[in-house]
Amino acid sequence: MxxxxxxxxxxxxxxxxxxxxxxxxxxxxxxxxxxxxxxxxxxxxxxxxxxxxxxxxxxxxxxxxxxxxxxxxxxxxxxxxxxxxxxxxxxxxxxxxxxxxxxxxxxxxxxxxxxxxxxxxxxxxxxxxxxxxxxxxxxxxxxxxxxxxxxxxxxxxxxxxxxxxxxxxxxxxxxxxxxxxxxTQNIAFNDVARQAILTDPDFHGGYYSRHQTKPRRGLRIARMMGHITYLAEHGLGKKFGRQLRGNEYKFNYDVDFEVESYLRYQGDKFADHFDANTYLLMTKALDYFxxxxxxxxxxxxxxxxxxxxxxxxxxxxxxxxxxxxxxxxxxxxxxxxxxxxxxxxxxxxxxxxxxxxxxxxxxxxxxxxxxxxx
Amino acid sequence: MxxxxxxxxxxxxxxxxxxxxxxxxxxxxxxxxxxxxxxxxxxxxxxxxxxxxxxxxxxxxxxxxxxxxxxxxxxxxxxxxxxxxxxxxxxxxxxxxxxxxxxxxxxxxxxxxxxxxxxxxxxxxxxxxxxxxxxxxxxxxxxxxxxxxxxxxxxxxxxxxxxxxxxxxxxxxxxxxxxxxxxTQNIAFNDVARQAILTDPDFHGGYYSRHQTKPRRGLRIARMMGHITYLAEHGLGKKFGRQLRGNEYKFNYDVDFEVESYLRYQGDKFADHFDANTYLLMTKALDYFxxxxxxxxxxxxxxxxxxxxxxxxxxxxxxxxxxxxxxxxxxxxxxxxxxxxxxxxxxxxxxxxxxxxxxxxxxxxxxxxxxxxx
Missing domain, CATH: 3.40.50.1820 (Alpha/Beta hydrolase fold, catalytic domain)
Structure with a gap:
């Protein structure tokens, strides 16, 4: 077929x-x-x-x-x-x-x-x-x-x-x-990602499902950071540059730049569907290989x-x-x-x-x- | 003098x-x-x-x-x-x-x-x-x-x-x-650092001192990630390589590699003394320049x-x-x-x-x- x-x-x-x-x-x-x-x-x-x-x-x-x-x-x-x-x-x-x-x-x-x-x-x-x-x-x-x-x-x-x-x-x-x-740098990034998950108060030592929750914040940060490392500096620049969401700087911590919006979206989407314990063990498999x-x-x-x-x-x-x-x-x-x-x-x-x-x-x-x- | x-x-x-x-x-x-x-x-x-x-x-x-x-x-x-x-x-x-x-x-x-x-x-x-x-x-x-x-x-x-x-x-x-x-990449890293702080439950919308707390987790993650970007891949490799803390892999999320220990230490030290709101506004000053x-x-x-x-x-x-x-x-x-x-x-x-x-x-x-x- x-x-x-x-x-x-x-x-x-x-x-x-x-x-x-x-x-x-x-x-x-x-x-x-x-x-x-x-x-x-x-x-x-x-x-x-x-x-x-x-x-x-x-x-x-x-x-x-x-x-x-x-x-x-x-x-x-x-x-x-x-x-x-x-x-x-x-x-x-x-x-x-x-x-x-x-x-x-x-x-x-x-x-x-x-x-x-x-x-x-x-x-x-x-x-x-x-x-x-x-x-x-x-x-x-x-x-x-x-x-x-x-x-x-x-x-x-x-x-x-x-x-x-x-x-x-x-x-x-x-x-x-x-x-x-x-x-060494790869391992370093992986450990920061893991630390973001492990220190999320919703992680509950990895038993978050028993608490009907998940460490969304940590997963989101891990993915946002990971995402930057999957893209090239030049490619990111070509795609987003310093393009603003609105017409001027907001002078607060909402989205100013398009790249921020993109990364937060990627982080949110990932945190919605991926499992934090899986993320942890996958990064360890990478480190140990x-x-x-x-x-x-x-x-x-x-x-x-x-x-x-x-x-x-x-x-x-x-x-x-x-x-x-x-x-x-x-x-x-x-x-x-x-x-x-x-x-x-x-x-x-x-x-x-x-x-x-x-x-x-x-x-x-x-x-x-x-x-x-x- | x-x-x-x-x-x-x-x-x-x-x-x-x-x-x-x-x-x-x-x-x-x-x-x-x-x-x-x-x-x-x-x-x-x-x-x-x-x-x-x-x-x-x-x-x-x-x-x-x-x-x-x-x-x-x-x-x-x-x-x-x-x-x-x-x-x-x-x-x-x-x-x-x-x-x-x-x-x-x-x-x-x-x-x-x-x-x-x-x-x-x-x-x-x-x-x-x-x-x-x-x-x-x-x-x-x-x-x-x-x-x-x-x-x-x-x-x-x-x-x-x-x-x-x-x-x-x-x-x-x-x-x-x-x-x-x-x-664009610089801005992206800054936004991930900010998001780590802003989503820390101890951030309290920036009024953490009124709650007698501080967003230590977020600051720590921000600093760990920042630290990787301040160092060169090659320099990090020369300093730590894949050197282990112990004799073998631990198969858990404690410190396996020396670089992990170093970064966590840097993150902890920074979170102890630095102010999260200052970190946020400093990164914005960078982004806006x-x-x-x-x-x-x-x-x-x-x-x-x-x-x-x-x-x-x-x-x-x-x-x-x-x-x-x-x-x-x-x-x-x-x-x-x-x-x-x-x-x-x-x-x-x-x-x-x-x-x-x-x-x-x-x-x-x-x-x-x-x-x-x-």
Missing amino acids: SVTSTTIVTPQLIAFEHNFPLQNGQTLPRFDLMVETYGTLNAAKSNAILICHALSGTHHVAGRHSPDDKHAGWWDNMVGSGKPIDTDKFFVVGVNNLGGCAGSTGPRSHNPETGLDYGADFPVVTVRDWVRSQALLADHFGISEWAAVVGGSLGGMQALQWTIDFPRRVRHALVIASSPRLS DPAAEHCNNLTAALAHVQAKFFVASFSSDWRFAPSRSHELVKALIAARKDVQYIEVPSHHGHDAFLMEDEPYINAVRAFMVNIKV | SVTSTTIVTPQLIAFEHNFPLQNGQTLPRFDLMVETYGTLNAAKSNAILICHALSGTHHVAGRHSPDDKHAGWWDNMVGSGKPIDTDKFFVVGVNNLGGCAGSTGPRSHNPETGLDYGADFPVVTVRDWVRSQALLADHFGISEWAAVVGGSLGGMQALQWTIDFPRRVRHALVIASSPRLS DPAAEHCNNLTAALAHVQAKFFVASFSSDWRFAPSRSHELVKALIAARKDVQYIEVPSHHGHDAFLMEDEPYINAVRAFMVNIKV
């Missing part, structure tokens, strides 16, 4: 009814993953693509959930019939990560051990945990190896971890606007057994995950004598560029995907 | 007992300015230097307030006997800005019109208001013209505004790590009547007030045929570099100051 931006897609919840040990030493008694699939798995099961999401992403990658759904999935420009990740050729799987808040087991879920929602009892999961849960998902579909694992930002970290942890189960990895580990650490900080050594062919892309104005971070990965892959293609895309959209229409970028992904044999 | 880092200096409060109309249309019935002076005003009153402070600065520029004072003034490495701004030659004036929280009239002060503290009733003052209040301060000392007005960051904006508003009263201006106006705006965004036109000789300095890794922002000013000064010296200092200390010891920078200021005739 053809998948377009208006195709109605239906997510499915897949249950894993067994213990799932985590990197932090805790064990989940069971878990669900919310997934969405596009296209058809071929008989050889050789055309499967896994899409890994970033901090606030979900399983809903392409199409719409209902005819009056205002927006298509978060990567609808990339995934669909005739699109770079072509659902006429590939069977594409989107998955909401464990610990997420879009249907997979996470802090909002029922904890069978307490009979209450997990809240703060949900463990801090890692990129490695996610990859292991996604491997169980592959087993569920009978997929022994992915034709490709694809992700941007935190999603790119998952794609990279896949190639390290399951070298025989990934033929290609697309690591976009990502990094082999966070910089560091595959080179177990190899004396030698990323080349960490990549020694990788078998996937890599596509790495970065964006010139991305200062959250700067091109230099992708260079580290590319250099290590080359040093480890792996197959890697790299494109640095000129853009003024900052980190968010990986989600946007950009011809050279889209074409580069298309060219890479076209050459994948299924 | 020689002024060294251990010299005991005593601030003085200077009262201005008359109406002071502000740019926003309001009028202060009276105000005080807390000042500190170093060196001796000569008979011709031709050796006076005004030091303008940045967002969180004060009148306390050099020396100590008591023998057991742990820290010297905020620019003690720059101001003193034999230092680049040499108090053996110059009479240096440090002043806490109107609206500040270090002794000058501000939100914490008594409002004679209500009999209560100003709190949120304190007006949003501007760089132009500050310059006018500093002109009254000059009058108080009988100083008809400053040998130089000097400032970094927001302080540099005041120095620039001085040359525009009182061209005959400033012979030299040192505009360091500053900008002729904030970028835009001398070119009244001249159809033509900065050269705004500078047409300037008579001061300029010294402009920027720092390579400063991304809050990037070198490109200083270039705008230097180009406009050149286009307006003004006298300007410019130095771009290689540094990995980011915006904070203007406060630090750096030989080429210190020497450049020294060379400029040595050539000022008094």
